[in-house]
Amino acid sequence: MGKKKGASTSGAAKVSRDWSASAISNRDINKLRALGFISASEDDIRLPAHEFLRCLLFFYGIQLWQLTPNSILHLSIFITVCEAFLGIDPHWGL
Template sequence: MAAKGWGKSKVTRESLLPYVASGVIPEFNKERWRVPPANEVEPLPRPGEFVLFLSFLDRGFALPTSDFLRQLLAFYNIKVSDLGPHSVQQISLFVALCECYLGCPPYFPLWVSIFHGRATRASKNSEALIPNGGITFQYSPEPSVPRRLNVRSLPREQEEVVKEMRQAIQALKDSGLTAVDMYNCWLGGG
């Protein structure tokens, strides 16, 4: 299925009031968030802003985001809107793996060693990503080879920590940890 381009936003301040009332987004403050202007068809975030979809909020993605997610976005020089649903799921499962099974906050160098990314371009000779989810992250059973998104190799001091963490993951798998267990943890059922 081909990706569609952006459509004019139907979001208004009034449509966001339930999210404010429930605490998912903070009270309106022009410096903290804004609705798109009526003449803006394609999102044009100002410096320091990013696009957030109501469907993300409906599914539990709230602000402020985690340090890990901000680091991931900065490292790859991407925006939240560049992530497709599968990528959001991969990121969430990685956080569950770290927090529920390794007992630590998400460790970005471990992420880089496990996942590789791919950018889907608008056209063959274009640098522009397809709108709405042009970045896909995929699990790699072998240490990730920096590629596709111009990822650099890990510094040597981080390589040893990552090696130990990957060994801990393998031990968890050897003792019976399955993908279903991780989904249950992520969904709050385990």
């Protein structure tokens, strides 16, 4: 069988390595600091996550990106049921 015309020999698409400069201004950075997304000491971006989610990630020693979208949905539903319908803080014992 012959090779198809236009087929890539490596099978991978070419990835552009050119990155454009960020257009964020000091005003934007200060606004993010005021909202608590960037700490005052270091320029890191923080996730405004619920304390229960942060504790769960710490307990299992995982990162948020390691959870599937359905896992995040189930955790959100659990937190909502606990707080909105039961009127309690989410707890491991539930």
